[in-house]
Amino acid sequence: MLLMIPGPVEVSPAVVEAFSGPPPGHLAPHVIDAHGRALERLRELFLAGPASQPFAVPGSGTIAMEMAVANLVEAGDQVIVVNTGYFSDRISEMARRRGADVREVRAAPGDVPAPDDLERAFADGEASVVFVTHVDTSTGVRVDPEPICRRARETNALTVFDGVCATGAERFEMENWGADVYLTASQKAIGLPPGLALMVASPEAIEKRHRLRDEVPMALDWDQWLPIMQAYEDRRPSYFSTPATNHIMALDVSLGEILQGGMEAVFQRHQSAAEAMRRAWASMGLELLSSPGVTANTMSAVKYPDGSGPLILETARENGVALAGGLYPGLKQTYFRVGHMGYSTTRPDHLEKTVRAVAAGLDACGLEVDADAAVDALDERG
Ligand SMILES: *Cc1c(COP(=O)(O)O)cnc(C)c1O
Numbered sequence: 206m207l208l209m210i211p212g213p214v215e216v217s218p219a220v221v222e223a224f225s226g227p228p229p230g231h232l233a234p235h236v237i238d239a240h241g242r243a244l245e246r247l248r249e250l251f252l253a254g255p256a257s258q259p260f261a262v263p264g265s266g267t268i269a270m271e272m273a274v275a276n277l278v279e280a281g282d283q284v285i286v287v288n289t290g291y292f293s294d295r296i297s298e299m300a301r302r303r304g305a306d307v308r309e310v311r312a313a314p315g316d317v318p319a320p321d322d323l324e325r326a327f328a329d330g331e332a333s334v335v336f337v338t339h340v341d342t343s344t345g346v347r348v349d350p351e352p353i354c355r356r357a358r359e360t361n362a363l364t365v366f367d368g369v370c371a372t373g374a375e376r377f378e379m380e381n382w383g384a385d386v387y388l389t390a391s392q393k394a395i396g397l398p399p400g401l402a403l404m405v406a407s408p409e410a411i412e413k414r415h416r417l418r419d420e421v422p423m424a425l426d427w428d429q430w431l432p433i434m435q436a437y438e439d440r441r442p443s444y445f446s447t448p449a450t451n452h453i454m455a456l457d458v459s460l461g462e463i464l465q466g467g468m469e470a471v472f473q474r475h476q477s478a479a480e481a482m483r484r485a486w487a488s489m490g491l492e493l494l495s496s497p498g499v500t501a502n503t504m505s506a507v508k509y510p511d512g513s514g515p516l517i518l519e520t521a522r523e524n525g526v527a528l529a530g531g532l533y534p535g536l537k538q539t540y541f542r543v544g545h546m547g548y549s550t551t552r553p554d555h556l557e558k559t560v561r562a563v564a565a566g567l568d569a570c571g572l573e574v575d576a577d578a579a580v581d582a583l584d585e586r587g
Contacts, residue, residue: 264402280304517566
């Protein structure tokens with residue numbers, strides 16, 4: 206089954222090999238070396254500055270989100286959530302549970318918030334942290350991080366970007382833009398099995414942790430993990446909680462593969478793959494949930510055309526391709542989602558098989574489409 210959902214995604218043969226086999230001990234010299242190098246490579250992947258602090262801990266995207274919230278938010282804090290969908294709702298709730306006063310700046314489904322609405326949230330200068338979902342996986346919308354980073358710095362607010370459906374695919378310049386936390390999980394564009402929570406924090410973010418009066422849950426506490434991460438970067442053994450050793454070995458390999466041609470090539474490849482998929486959708490008369498100017502490169506949220514529905518997904522599965530249903534509350538019956546990130550962007554055959562599977566699904570619904578023309582549209586042969 207070809208896994209073309211917005212995570213987990215297909216992974217490279219080298220990653221499968223690095224991940225497979227008996228678990229190595231976390232204190233084995235080759236594991237310590239891989240761990241240290243993987244942390245260094247995270248900085249490169251995030252285009253983060255030398256003074257930033259990478260973390261790789263066992264967990265999921267949700268754990269990474271919780272870790273960022275737990276270390277930066279305490280009772281009484283004012284925070285802004287730029288809400289573009291399902292995962293923004295989740296981080297709002299996390300901040301609320303820490304006792305924060307949450308201001309949500311909401312967008313219509315498939316769009317980003319209006320600049321005026323965002324400006325109103327910033328206007329009194331009271332917010333201490335701004336949370337943004339870089340690509341919202343429920344709508345396929347991408348927010349532009351740079352102006353938000355700039356505005357937040359003017360008001361001394363820290364910025365946290367959930368990059369779970371974006372990191373390693375969409376442009377993110379952590380140092381140049383002055384973002385404070387960029388977080389992700391292993392199973393999306395990073396190209397690993399699920400199981401790791403990953404993030405890089407700016408010195409200002411780490412300093413905010415030190416100023417917190419509220420206690421931070423121990424397993425999520427940057428202060429617990431920081432000496433461990435520093436030890437691995439110094440290639441010294443260290444222990445707080447057992448690293449996911451197979452994942453760490455695979456992370457080192459995957460980041461090595463991603464960084465090989467440089468990040469510009471990574472961003473370009475994802476953009477090209479996304480444009481190819483969008484040409485194929487258009488050639489079959491399909492429309493996206495997301496507005497054109499804010500559509501992500503990592504996935505497509507495709508509206509079911511009239512007369513079709515989940516039979517498209519069932520048929521695609523019978524054709525060997527797994528796709529995902531909708532996720533946005535209230536709208537999830539009206540569209541489906543296709544992931545196109547990571548390893549599959551290096552595999553034109555994956556994209557072609559996916560387009561053919563969707564064409565078969567439309568055909569099963571009695572809608573006539575030209576599958577060959579859609580495949581030709583992928584590489585502009587059409
Ligand atoms: C997938 C995803 C998450 C959640 O990650 P889990 O590993 O499922 O907990 C969070 N945010 C975004 C943007 C995602 O795409």
